Amino acid sequence: MNYPKSDSRHWKAKLFRQTYESRDGGVKTVGHFSARIQYGGKREKFNLGTSNKETAAIKARDIYLSLVAGGWDAALKQYKVETAPKSVTTVGDLLSAIQNTSTGRAKTINQYRTRFYQIVAEALAIESGAERYDYKKGGNEAWVKKVEAVKLTELTPDLIQRWKVSYLKKAGSSPAAQRAAKISVNSTLRQARSLFAPKHLAFVDLKGIRSPFEGVKLEPRQSMRYRSELNAEQLIKDAVKELKEEPLKAFLLAVMAGLRRSEIDSLQWSAFDWEKKTLSVSLTEHFAGKSQSSLATVDLDDELVATFRGYHAKAKSPFVLESRVKPRPGAKYEHYRADRTFAQLLSWLRKKGVGGKSPIHTLRKEMGSIINERHGIYAASRALRQAGIEITAQHYLDTRKRATTGLGSLLGVPGKRGRHRTG
Helix, strand or coil, rough: CCCCCCCCCHHCCCCEEEEECCCCCCCEEEEEEEEEECCCEEEEEECCCCCCCHHHHHHHHHHHHHHHHHHHHHHHHHHHHHCCCCCCEEHHHHHHHHHHHHHHHHHHHHHHHHHHHHHHHHCCCCCCHHHHHCCCCCCHHHHHHHHHECCCCCHCHHHHHHHHHHHHCCCCCCCHHHHHHHHHHHHHHHHHHHHHHHHHHCCCCCCCCCCCCCCCCCCCCCCCCCCCCCCCCHHHHHHHCCHHHHHHHHHHHHHHHCCCCCHHCCHHHHHEEEECCECCCCCCCCCCCCCCCCEEEECCCCCHHHHHHHHHHHCCCCCCCCCCCCCCCCCCCCCCCHHCCCCCCHHHHHHCCCCCCCHHHHHHHHHHHHHHHHHCHHHHHHCCCCCCHHHHHHHCCCCCCCCCHHHHHHCCCCCCCCCCCCC
16 A cells, blocks of 8 residues: 555565675674665755664654655754764764664674773773772763763773783783783783774774774784683582572573573573484573574483473473563663572582683583593584684683693603613
């Protein structure tokens, strides 16, 4: 049916989303709808500023009616001004513009923002005491305002380089401390500079301002090879005896299926295939996944399948981990439904001597190391659901098999005279 231009249903069929070429050569689509509106021999494109199709169609109709009533000058003054991009001159302007135009995940952009703000604050010596973490009385808000008021022209590659050098010097001269500092500074720089990637700046006009990370090099890659210090078999036996049901579920999914905390938190019973003895990490309304490669099927031990089948028989919700907290897939921070369960598991793991920043993730690494030892690195890469074997080799696995020449027998038995000949 053909609708008149005064009807929003006419414009609903005319809406489109703009596309742009991403850094990897692919085509990306922006979130907001646009419409091309023609009147009196002139045609103009309007960014409708919303991803809701009904709202966008109504706005397009209103623009058309404004044209009919007052002509182009009035319509452009009313609608182009409010949709025109704001001049980007400060840190706050940049983040606002990226959040309004980038189709990247809100949680990911927020992680980049946190790292960028950290660098800006430390590089410019913006005070950031305990009040920075005061989210209730406004301390954090005041600190954020100071950072967001910084002019982008103040941020230069020289300033960022000086920040990097200062960060590394604070770690001291200990080789272990320097290694940790280099890993940390590289991670911080990678995330912060990602805000200036073409895919995020496609519709942001920086008016000649260059990236402050231009020319700032990362430190040489530090070894991230996982070195096992666990007795996995004993740890599992202890867990079965000592942990309550919910933290035990989380423990088993991490150490025997290699799931990450967010994957465990969002896992639903429908992910299990009891007959095939597999578990599928897949896209759902509550879970997006770390990457495309992480969405895959995991093989399970027979005993693990039997254990979870027993849990499933008495399940009270679609989720594997029981919790009264509802999922928040749109949260800009790392939100866990089963946060209380993870806290219990973390406390238990630390008492058992499982260290590191993320003991739960250490369980995943341990699983990868065991599979690598028993079945090889390709099997481990598949089990960990990683993008490629290179990542597996660089970050997670430690081959614990002894590798020696086998020539030690020529030395004889230590301590027994006459067995060691020379010459």
